Amino acid sequence: MPALQSVDDDISQVFRMEHNKEILTEFGKRIQRCYGCFIAYHLKDMYLGEDVTFFCEHCKDENMFHFDQFAQLLDISKLKEVAEEDHHH
Numbered sequence: 001m002p003a004l005q006s007v008d009d010d011i012s013q014v015f016r017m018e019h020n021k022e023i024l025t026e027f028g029k030r031i032q033r034c035y036g037c038f039i040a041y042h043l044k045d046m047y048l049g050e051d052v053t054f055f056c057e058h059c060k061d062e063n064m065f066h067f068d069q070f071a072q073l074l075d076i077s078k079l080k081e082v083a084e085e086d087h088h089h
């Protein structure tokens, strides 16, 4: 039944998106030190450099993505891994 299958896919996709949004919101509230100036910022105000390094708006360069951008580019499961890793500290 192709029609039913497609409805199921739509629903699970919406659930995934909502779930991802929650993860991103939580992730954005995390405090992260800038790798350039070592001042702590909320992740949602930061920029992602290479090797998952985070920089503030003063230290970023034009190759880096703002949180809002890289949140959409990054694999959410990886974000979650990073977020969960931090709980061990």
Ligand SMILES: [Zn+2]
Residues within 6 Å of the ligand: 034, 035, 036, 037, 038, 039, 055, 056, 057, 058, 059, 060
């Ligand atoms: Zn900085």
